Amino acid sequence: MKCQKCEKPATFHITDLTGKEGLLELHLCPDCAKQYLQTGESEQETPKISGVLSSQLKLEQTAEDLKELDGKECPICGISFYEFRQAGRLGCPHDYVFFGEELEPLLLNVHNGSEHVGKQPKRGVRDTESQTELIRLRREMKEAVQEENYERAQELRDRIRSIEGEGRSNE
């Protein structure tokens, strides 16, 4: 059998699972196989999310609504909906609540379910308020440092330390 990409004998018989029409069988010589395998790596999950999201949003939103939605920013971590939609990754735990309305149809689409039924942390979820508070304070501290407002950064750091300290003494 000859290589599908050149004339050399095919010694590789590769099954590619990424093809749109399901499986793709390739018969390649060692050189072409090597090249194919090195460039063939692909991230699967990210394009899938943006794909599902954008088709879902196109159905439900006008262009104007979408633009407004894209500009929406999480008050805790600062990620915009646009950034999430592009990257396929969220910025903080609070995004599940803040973008809840948009996420729910996506979760249904991916998982066929949107309610967790598995194990739960044993200690119970105490005091989620102070957890998101910490994420927000950390972000504000970064911003203060960037603006070279070191006094404010120092204040924020003390505040973070004191919340962390409380958390620890509760354990």
Place this chain on the structure above:
Amino acid sequence: MVIDELHDRCGEWLKGDGPQSDIVMSSRIRLARNLADFPFIRRCNDIDKANIESTVRERLSQEDAFTTLNFFNVAKLNSLDRQLLVERQLISRELSNGDGSRAVAIDSRERLSLMVNEEDHLRIQVMKSGLNLDGAWEQINKLDDDIESRLTYAFHPKFGYLTACPTNAGTGIRVSVLVHLPALAITHQIEKVFRSLQKINLVVRGLYGEGTQAMGDFYQISNQVTLGKSEREIIDQVADVIPYVIDYERKARQYLLDEKQNDLFDRVSRAYGTLQTAQQISSEETMYLLSRVRMGVNLELIDNLEIPHINQLFLRTQPAHLQKICEQTLDTDQRNVERANYLRLQLKRDDTDAQAN
């Protein structure tokens, strides 16, 4: 433990024992977890990441179950050592190639790996040789409880464990079984099997993680859904289907033995012969040929080789392992020569035996 001690060890997933180990290489379960008081990785700067790493390390050092683990600072490892860990499936490519503070904790038997600052703050993974998902779940469930007693996870009553990517939310679990299916590939039935797996929402991947090419006829079968089903249901969904896959592969092997014996013997002995005599060989071709030889040993067409030995060769002919064995850095051409040398040595023809017959 230092990295240099790893490459000549066996590692759990290549031991070649455990149930159904002629076809099932290993069973793996991983859990994705995030700390409640830090942003997800995408929104972390270097200071956040360093904070996460030191928090995890410090808190876990208080827990007996973790004092025996070896922590590696992945950011400080050179690229060869990182690649060695990837080849052993102890870290992902994403963690290896990432930036900023990141780490992995590994037990000495390489059954457990705990990645810090990968896509999520924590990726806990347990591996077992052969088909043993129950054993893997028992161990990882306990570990997860131990970690949770020291760290507060990001959790929401409705969405479960919160993950950076919504595709992992809920249980955060990925259950995967690594299977060797050469006969299904030869008989062109593998596509049919995969289609039926996709219909029940299972994912099929190649050997090394997210990459999707099935090198050496190794396939990872895993769940896609993580939300709306319990861990037990998700494990059972994968566990229930594996016996069918095993059965298909066995039937395909039997068919080759019954109907295509000459063709099968030819493939196996040519593969073995090439590995025993090649003067230069790529890792891709090596995997391809070792796959045939592995099946030949399972079908007792080759009788002077053991499965654990072949499993070892799959790993030790990978680029980083080979360079560790040769104790020097090698470019691709040099590796191809050294790989062939190593294989010839490992699979030496026993000429005295041949003459005696």
